[in-house]
Amino acid sequence: MKLLTHNMLTSKCMKGVSVGYPLGINASDVRVSEVDFNPDFIARMIPKLDWAVLYNAAESIGQLEDLPKDLANNYENDQEFLKKVHHVLLEVDIINGELVCPETGRKFPINNGIPNMLLNEDEV
Amino acid sequence: MNSAAKTKKLERKLKKLQHTVLRETGMSCDLTPTKNIVICNAGLVNGLSEEAIYKHFSQHGILENILLLPGKSCSFVSYTKLQSACNAFETFNGKLNIAQDNKPVYLLYTSSLPVVETSKTWKNLPPGLLILEDFVTDEEETELLKLCDFEKDSNGMKNRQVKHYGYEFRYDTNNVDKDKPLNEAIPDACNFLWNRLSNTYGLDFHPDQLTVNHYSAGQGIPHHVDTHSAFEDPIVSLSLQSSVVMEFKLDNQHLCVLLPRKSLAVISGESRYDWTHGITPRKFDVVYTNNNFTALERATRTSFTFRKILQGECRCSYKSKCDSYSKQVNASIENDAASRLEKLHVHEVYENIASHFSDTRHKPWPNVLEFVQSFDTGSILVDIGCGNGKYLGQNTSSFSVGCDQSTGLINVCKDRGFEVFTGNCLSVPLRDDIADGVISIAVIHHLANEDRRLQAIKEMVRVLRVGGQALVYVWAKDQCKNEEKSSYIKQDRRNRKCKDITSRDGAVDNEVSVLQGVSLPVHTNRTQFKHNDVLVPWKLKGRSESDNVFLRFYHVFQENELPGMCRELSNVEVVKSYYDQGNWCVILRKV
Numbered sequence: 057m058k059l060l061t062h063n064m065l066t067s068k069c070m071k072g073v074s075v076g077y078p079l080g081i082n083a084s085d086v087r088v089s090e091v092d093f094n095p096d097f098i099a100r101m102i103p104k105l106d107w108a109v110l111y112n113a114a115e116s117i118g119q120l121e122d123l124p125k126d127l128a129n130n131y132e133n134d135q136e137f138l139k140k141v142h143h144v145l146l147e148v149d150i151i152n153g154e155l156v157c158p159e160t161g162r163k164f165p166i167n168n169g170i171p172n173m174l175l176n177e178d179e180v
Numbered sequence: 181m182n183s184a185a186k187t188k189k190l191e192r193k194l195k196k197l198q199h200t201v202l203r204e205t206g207m208s209c210d211l212t213p214t215k216n217i218v219i220c221n222a223g224l225v226n227g228l229s230e231e232a233i234y235k236h237f238s239q240h241g242i243l244e245n246i247l248l249l250p251g252k253s254c255s256f257v258s259y260t261k262l263q264s265a266c267n268a269f270e271t272f273n274g275k276l277n278i279a280q281d282n283k284p285v286y287l288l289y290t291s292s293l294p295v296v297e298t299s300k301t302w303k304n305l306p307p308g309l310l311i312l313e314d315f316v317t318d319e320e321e322t323e324l325l326k327l328c329d330f331e332k333d334s335n336g337m338k339n340r341q342v343k344h345y346g347y348e349f350r351y352d353t354n355n356v357d358k359d360k361p362l363n364e365a366i367p368d369a370c371n372f373l374w375n376r377l378s379n380t381y382g383l384d385f386h387p388d389q390l391t392v393n394h395y396s397a398g399q400g401i402p403h404h405v406d407t408h409s410a411f412e413d414p415i416v417s418l419s420l421q422s423s424v425v426m427e428f429k430l431d432n433q434h435l436c437v438l439l440p441r442k443s444l445a446v447i448s449g450e451s452r453y454d455w456t457h458g459i460t461p462r463k464f465d466v467v468y469t470n471n472n473f474t475a476l477e478r479a480t481r482t483s484f485t486f487r488k489i490l491q492g493e494c495r496c497s498y499k500s501k502c503d504s505y506s507k508q509v510n511a512s513i514e515n516d517a518a519s520r521l522e523k524l525h526v527h528e529v530y531e532n533i534a535s536h537f538s539d540t541r542h543k544p545w546p547n548v549l550e551f552v553q554s555f556d557t558g559s560i561l562v563d564i565g566c567g568n569g570k571y572l573g574q575n576t577s578s579f580s581v582g583c584d585q586s587t588g589l590i591n592v593c594k595d596r597g598f599e600v601f602t603g604n605c606l607s608v609p610l611r612d613d614i615a616d617g618v619i620s621i622a623v624i625h626h627l628a629n630e631d632r633r634l635q636a637i638k639e640m641v642r643v644l645r646v647g648g649q650a651l652v653y654v655w656a657k658d659q660c661k662n663e664e665k666s667s668y669i670k671q672d673r674r675n676r677k678c679k680d681i682t683s684r685d686g687a688v689d690n691e692v693s694v695l696q697g698v699s700l701p702v703h704t705n706r707t708q709f710k711h712n713d714v715l716v717p718w719k720l721k722g723r724s725e726s727d728n729v730f731l732r733f734y735h736v737f738q739e740n741e742l743p744g745m746c747r748e749l750s751n752v753e754v755v756k757s758y759y760d761q762g763n764w765c766v767i768l769r770k771v
Contacts, residue, residue: 057599057601058599060579060599061581061599061601064560064581064610064611064614065601065609065610065611066609066610066611067609068609068611069607069608069609070607077611094557094577096557096558096577097557097558097577097579098558099558100556100557100558100559101558101560101579104558104560104614168591168594169594170590170591170594170600170601170602171601171602172587172601172602173583173601173602173603173609174585174602174603174604175604175607177519180606180607
């Protein structure tokens with residue numbers, strides 16, 4: 057699971073959960089692999105992200121490197137910055153671990169890079 | 181070209197066509213005169229009509245038969261006299277320009293006509309249909325026509341003008357508002373009809389709804405079954421001002437019935453519940469009477485159709501056409517049952533067939549591909565019900581993420597390097613307003629009731645940003661649209677040649693009890709669907725017969741059902757609604 061996916065996932069569909077975001081991450085196996093860099097893609101993706109959530113997620117799994125806490129001004133033209141975002145968004149993969157609902161503590165296992173977000177009948 | 185060369189050319193042409201006719205119909209034909217002429221190069225496939233044949237060939241004598249075969253490019257004409265056939269042959273061969281693109285027809289003789297089951301016939305009436313000729317007198321006809329003046333009140337429809345008494349028949353819902361009677365009841369002047377029906381024919385019928393249809397010459401009415409739950413049995417229709425040919429269809433049977441002027445048609449039982457009826461729009465009908473064909477020019481026609489409103493639901497035994505039956509099946513699949521049904525007959529089946537299923541799902545559908553590839557760099561695309569991920573790698577400048585209920589299929593996606601998670605389309609674990617595009621291809625037809633199908637659409641819309649678009653595909657009940665068979669039907673070789681796929685539809689669907697109190701019909705693969713809620717068998721190769729068949733639940737959609745559901749939502753607009761290879765499809769935009 058990439059952190060870009062994590063940035064979108066929520067447990068809000070569970071009974072009794074109102075926001076369900078962001079999900080906590082317990083990672084037991086994190087892999088980093090190289091992905092082609094497309095600065096235009098990253099620049100257009102940034103406004104769609106919850107930046108704070110991305111920052112905290114990267115920090116929580118020790119993959120922050122030197123990503124700034126705040127968005128750079130004029131980031132569209134800042135290749136170095138975009139590269140760092142690219143790395144965090146797409147090159148970091150959580151292979152095994154779990155996601156945790158911030159409101160109920162319900163855990164969603166991640167196996168082989170796949171979060172299992174299925175809910176039991178009594179949870180919806 | 182000199183005339184010798186012309187003759188030579190004609191001979192070569194005929195030689196070739198002789199083989200075509202033999203191959204297409206099994207009939208041998210040649211230049212030995214008989215009463216039967218084969219039109220070798222024109223038939224239903226290339227647009228030849230009964231009327232066109234009649235118009236020209238009747239000039240040479242009395243026609244005994246006109247035979248047009250579904251899916252064929254040749255046709256047959258028989259005369260009562262040999263001499264007539266010879267005259268027509270000499271006059272028309274290579275000269276009469278009524279073949280495709282106004283090309284000339286080429287003719288040969290044949291000793292007899294092919295015996296076919298699927299063509300239109302005049303021999304019988306559908307069971308339950310009664311035609312009572314001269315039911316009213318000229319004077320009574322005049323009086324009845326005065327009741328309803330169409331010059332003044334014209335609530336015009338595309339095909340014809342309509343006026344309702346007693347209750348309004350609503351063409352949008354195909355039903356009547358049973359608790360909203362109209363101010364105008366059936367005029368008392370019609371009462372003599374029921375007395376006559378009772379006194380002369382022993383039929384007790386007391387209608388409370390009347391629809392008067394006013395057809396100009398050339399207008400028709402599309403094939404339909406009168407909604408079961410709206411009206412009792414029978415339906416009674418009086419033809420005034422002009423005769424017309426009404427056609428009745430059931431599976432591969434196609435019967436033509438002349439409704440003479442001033443006759444009363446009593447449509448009951450099988451003909452009312454199981455057969456569709458309609459009137460082809462055209463200026464004149466070719467009518468078969470007394471063993472020959474004649475033309476009947478249509479004039480303005482008014483029909484008075486009398487019906488009795490059904491209180492409660494229909495309990496007929498013709499389930500495949502019964503809206504009450506569909507509704508009852510749907511109601512029996514309440515939410516708890518629906519989720520158990522989906523678990524047993526969707527989720528567990530996909531786990532069992534995942535790898536075989538994935539092996540058979542390689543080729544992306546072009547229109548879906550086009551949609552996926554229409555998104556800009558940096559877009560977020562979500563594939564809800566992504567299966568083996570065949571659309572996930574198709575737009576490399578966007579971020580695509582897939583979601584599926586099946587662990588087996590999601591593993592296939594992951595092995596192919598795609599970003600995915602396991603999840604259910606009824607509660608998509610994504611933030612609101614995040615996606616630029618959503619696709620859901622062949623997914624929500626697996627949901628067992630309408631509330632759940634609508635909930636799935638709501639979820640797609642919820643995750644879309646305002647301005648974002650979703651593409652939804654569902655399986656269509658109708659697998660044969662505009663004479664075009666879907667690829668699903670064509671995968672059975674036997675279906676490719678015959679035009680009318682219902683001709684293979686002999687099989688009766690068995691019912692299987694899926695849950696306590698819920699039974700569903702099992703669909704016969706590669707045939708037209710007969711029901712909306714069905715079990716479709718998936719056969720795994722290489723296993724014993726008993727444990728290799730899995731039944732998947734499907735709700736197959738009617739035309740307009742999908743866009744109709746989408747329009748219930750206030751925050752979307754339907755950008756496009758179309759039919760694609762046996763599927764109904766919509767593109768939605770969040771507003």
